[in-house]
Amino acid sequence: MNVVNLKRKRFLEVSLKLIHEKGFKGTTMRDIATQLNCDVANVYNYVDSKQALLEEKLFEISGAFHESINNILISSYSPVDKLKAIVSFHIQLTSRRPFEVALLVNEWRNLKEPILSKFLEEKGGYEDKVRSIIKEGINSGVLRDMDLEIATFAMLSSIRWLHDKYTDPAKTVNPIELEKQISDFILEGIRA
Amino acid sequence: MNVVNLKRKRFLEVSLKLIHEKGFKGTTMRDIATQLNCDVANVYNYVDSKQALLEEKLFEISGAFHESINNILISSYSPVDKLKAIVSFHIQLTSRRPFEVALLVNEWRNLKEPILSKFLEEKGGYEDKVRSIIKEGINSGVLRDMDLEIATFAMLSSIRWLHDKYTDPAKTVNPIELEKQISDFILEGIRA
DNA sequence: GTCTATAATTCGATAGAC
DNA sequence: GTCTATCGAATTATAGAC
Structure with missing residues (x-):
């Protein structure tokens, strides 16, 4: 990786971390420049606009989720x-x-039309796919006959906040153990 | 309720709805004024500052949660x-x-020090109380011997996003039925 | 790539007349 | 309470020299 891309990589790391801490609207190009020890104008060496940064990283991580579920x-x-x-x-x-996932969860509201509608459509599609799996499980009897909508909603809620465990170095958990614990929680609940 | 308080009530409704749609930083005093069919200056009849609005409503709804759990x-x-x-x-x-709960979940990052620290302390205290109940359940054997931290985290995640079901009129669910479904999900999971 | 300087806009908040 | 008018500050983004 050449020097230009190393610098851009550092720009992205700093940007995502700041956005996680202060929110997208609360993070200014000056904040990013200060962290990079350079002037505001230099930030535009790495990205066309603040909005373009949001769109690029958000759809990139969103695409990774869609690829996996497909x-x-x-x-x-x-x-x-x-x-x-x-x-x-x-x-x-x-x-x-973690910071890209946090961006996906926390900052999609800052997208502007028509891109916001495109994102919401994809988001709905993702939820539909999870719903279809749960429906299949309920129909075949391996899952309880609970409300399909609420089951999907509860399942996704249980895994949507995991980034909190990884954006804070003090909270970091072993992924393998976390996977077992969360799967057990969703499938078996917490009652003994 | 007199005319003044009716108008303030409408101001609060409009503000909370706009903040939910566009975020706290994304909602301007001019946006609120436009929805109220008045000028920007009038908004300051109802609140001292935008920040004061956030703090007032956020700690108000937060207090309701703390009172209940206590x-x-x-x-x-x-x-x-x-x-x-x-x-x-x-x-x-x-x-x-629903819109006050959404404010609590989504916008606490916009609080400023030292109020932010005060909020985070209260938030931590709330989680501690839930954790203590789960710990009691695990110790007495009525709950599975799962990781205390993850159990608390998963339990709270399962109920933290409920406002999505009530801020959108199209999604509204019967609270009584929802209560049974969510309790069953947390206690028994989704496996048959 | 880096800087200085600045354009163009937007925002929170206030002053003061009615 | 309502309005007009405006201040002062902050922000995104660009122009242009080095």
Whole structure:
């Protein structure tokens, strides 16, 4: 990797960390420049605009989630194993790219039309895919006959906040152990 | 209620709805004025500053959560019934004041020091109380012997996003049914 | 790539007349 | 309470010299 890309990589790291701390609107190009020890104008060497930065990183990490769930959907896994696999790659992506996942969860509201609509459509599509797996499980009897909508909602909520465990170095958890604990929570609950 | 308070009530409704849609930083005093069909200057009849609005509503709804969980803590309920009661009042507060709950979940990052630290301390205290109930349940054997930290985290995640179901009129769910579904999810999971 | 300087806009908040 | 007018500060982004 050449010097230019190393500098851009550092720019992205600093930007994502600042956005996580102060929010997208609360992070100024000056904040980023200060962290990079350079002037505001230099930031535009790495990105066309603040909005372009948001769109680039957000759809990049979003694409990684979609790619993973698509591979699971076309697999021959059982519904339960599909759900386990979803938990697994959520934790993997989140542990490896916590600040990008945090961006995806926290900052999509800052997208502007028509890109916002495009994102919401993709987001809905992702939820539809999870719903279809749970529906399959309920229909075949391996999952309880609970409200499909709430089951999907609860399942996704249980894994949507994992980035909190990885954006803070003090909280870091072993991904393998976390995967087992979260899968057990979703499948078996907490009652003994 | 006199005319002044009716107008302030409408101001608060409009403000909270706009903040939910566009975020705190993304909502301008001019946006609020436009929705109220008045000028920017009039907005300051109802609140001293934008920051004061955030602090007032955020600590108000936060206080409601703390009051509820404190009542549960000192009750003679079993650990499982305490957790059920937590789910219950989360859903009640969320269904009755969805935009205030959304503010609490989404916008606390916009608080400024030293108030931010005060909030984070209270937030940590709330999580500690939930953790203590789960610990009691694990120790007495009524809950599975899972990682205490992850159990607390997963439990809270499962109820933290309920406001999504009530800020959108199209999604509204029967609170009583939702309460049973969420409690079952947390206690028993989704496996048949 | 880096800097200085600045354009163009937007925002929170206030003053003061009615 | 409502309005007009405006201040002062902050922000994104660009122009142009080095």
